[in-house]
Amino acid sequence: MSRIDLGGLRDHVYRRFALPDSALHGPAHWERVEACGLFIAQRTGADEELIRLFALFHDACRENDSRDPQHGPRGAALVREVHEAGLLPGLERDRLETLHFAITHHTHTIHHPDPTIGACWDADRLDLVRFGIVLDPALLNTEPAILVARGELAHPVGA
Ligand SMILES: [Fe+2]
Numbered sequence: 001m002s003r004i005d006l007g008g009l010r011d012h013v014y015r016r017f018a019l020p021d022s023a024l025h026g027p028a029h030w031e032r033v034e035a036c037g038l039f040i041a042q043r044t045g046a047d048e049e050l051i052r053l054f055a056l057f058h059d060a061c062r063e064n065d066s067r068d069p070q071h072g073p074r075g076a077a078l079v080r081e082v083h084e085a086g087l088l089p090g091l092e093r094d095r096l097e098t099l100h101f102a103i104t105h106h107t108h109t110i111h112h113p114d115p116t117i118g119a120c121w122d123a124d125r126l127d128l129v130r131f132g133i134v135l136d137p138a139l140l141n142t143e144p145a146i147l148v149a150r151g152e153l154a155h156p157v158g159a
Pocket of ligand 1: 025031033058059124
């Protein structure tokens with residue numbers, strides 16, 4: 001059982017988020033990414049706690065809704081900061097590094113063999129349908145996300 005207080009962590013992240021009303025990259029998007037990631041994890045065994053944390057932090061340090069190529073590294077740095085502040089109790093070093101990598105590289109890297117990193121990135125991409133973007137199976141990592149892109153599985157949060 002995780003000892004992380006996700007509710008408290010959400011409050012901490014929301015308080016410092018620069019774009020609370022952003023439909024593109026704000027909390028509503030984070031919640032859909034979490035739902036998409038858990039949908040994948042239930043079918044692949046990916047790490048559900050890391051997926052929840054990825055969803056919360058991956059866009060948390062965006063400073064605008066357009067070009068912000070450093071938001072991944074800033075979000076990963078925030079994860080380290082809250083870890084050092086004791087807000088991620090029980091998160092082992094190797095899982096912290098997996099989460100840090102997934103957040104740092106989520107905008108610029110497409111494929112990764114780690115099932116949890118792949119699930120995180122696919123979860124973010126699955127939400128692109130909200131903005132009329134057609135999913136390309138070649139840009140996805142996990143079987144469930146690829147099946148959604150091919151129309152063979154229902155989209156977990158709708159279009
Ligand atoms: Fe995102």
